[in-house]
Amino acid sequence: MRDFVIRNPKDEDAEQIESMDFVLKMLYLYHGDLDKRNMFCAVSGDGEVLAVAHLMEHDTFHAVGHDEDTSFKRYLNYEIIFAENAEDEGIKAALIEALIGRAREIKAGYQEKRIIMAQYLDTDHLEELSFCLARGFTIYDTIVVFKFDLSREIPEYPLPEGVLVKPTALNNSEAQEQYRQAELASFDGVAWSLNHLGWMQGSPEIVNFCAFYGDQLIGNTSTWRITDERSATENVFVIPEWQKNGVARNIICTALDYLKKQGKPIATLGTHGDNKKAIRLYTQIGYELCGSRFTVGYEID
Missing domain, CATH: 3.40.630.30 (Gcn5-related N-acetyltransferase (GNAT))
Known part of the structure; x- marks a missing residue:
């Protein structure tokens, strides 16, 4: 496994982020809901951005009229994107831990809310599903696509x-x-x-x-x-x-x-x-x- 560190992105990372995913770069630069503390980069010793992960508040996060319902699920959606030929299970696990840590910081400001960090996975993505389930994730909903x-x-x-x-x-x-x-x-x-x-x-x-x-x-x-x-x-x-x-x-x-x-x-x-x-x-x-x-x-x- 390559040596790497996990840190928040810096402005000088933008070009490398764009090479991985143009929309991700635009999200980083311009989306008003993205708190930069909610984005993490896995960076090699020579400064190469190997992967980027981020949390975004789902529509449910600030849902109106559910404050008394302690079972109401409020989602923080996450995504992990790797650079070409850089996908690595150890990096993915480290990024997920960073995201969970940040989600706990967010949860501290909303103690009364039920908060779940989640992503959407196609049901045939068995390897990724197994990776998540082995780390304490569970399946909360099924979305049917027509x-x-x-x-x-x-x-x-x-x-x-x-x-x-x-x-x-x-x-x-x-x-x-x-x-x-x-x-x-x-x-x-x-x-x-x-x-x-x-x-x-x-x-x-x-x-x-x-x-x-x-x-x-x-x-x-x-x-x-x-x-x-x-x-x-x-x-x-x-x-x-x-x-x-x-x-x-x-x-x-x-x-x-x-x-x-x-x-x-x-x-x-x-x-x-x-x-x-x-x-x-x-x-x-x-x-x-x-x-x-x-x-x-x-x-x-």
């Missing part, structure tokens, strides 16, 4: 009278706050932070299809590029008073139609495995199961 073959005919669903669906640029604070309030209402107090919402507007090929009743934003589906072969249809929500009126079906199909016209072959989305309502909606529209992921986490004491 795909829609865009060569198929896309169904059409009518909208309630007075409702309009249109592409919406969330490029100012007023639009972003309106979006966030609708998301909070739809997801039981769980929503992207304003920093993350603004950050996501820079994602490749992102389009937000928002439903409005007058000036009120009542629902959304967002699309963005995942790979050349796949685009997302995610962040599907409708505020409670407008649910069961066909709004979600129309927004999703509007997004699918847009992606089809852009020449995209596949659209995907994910939902929690116990979300019967969402699974029924997606399968009725024509999405098909294409895989699943685990939320693998370590509870911070």
Whole structure:
């Protein structure tokens, strides 16, 4: 195993971080939610950055309305990225220990909250799953992933009278706050932070299809590029008073139609495995199961 030290990143590491992952560099430089104390580099004796790990507050971390629920899970998501030909189990273990140590420092400021450090792993990543489970991690959730073959005919669903669906640029604070309030209402107090919402507007090929009743934003589906072969249809929500009126079906199909016209072959989305309502909606529209992921986490004491 190579000699290395674990430390927080320095500005002079940015170029090496970019060579590993451009998005990671942009995250380090510009994401308003990233506390630099939550990022760690494994650095060799000659200054080479071998790997980078970081924690990010998940949507659940500052969820509204759950302060009295001591069982509510608030996630700190983590990611570890290695430089080319540098992957090493000893380095990975050291970075995880650094992340757990930092998560404990964060937990000290939120003693009343249940905090879990987690990542998402495809269910067939058995080696990585075994690595985590052997270190005290466990499986907290299963996410089912669905795909829609865009060569198929896309169904059409009518909208309630007075409702309009249109592409919406969330490029100012007023639009972003309106979006966030609708998301909070739809997801039981769980929503992207304003920093993350603004950050996501820079994602490749992102389009937000928002439903409005007058000036009120009542629902959304967002699309963005995942790979050349796949685009997302995610962040599907409708505020409670407008649910069961066909709004979600129309927004999703509007997004699918847009992606089809852009020449995209596949659209995907994910939902929690116990979300019967969402699974029924997606399968009725024509999405098909294409895989699943685990939320693998370590509870911070």
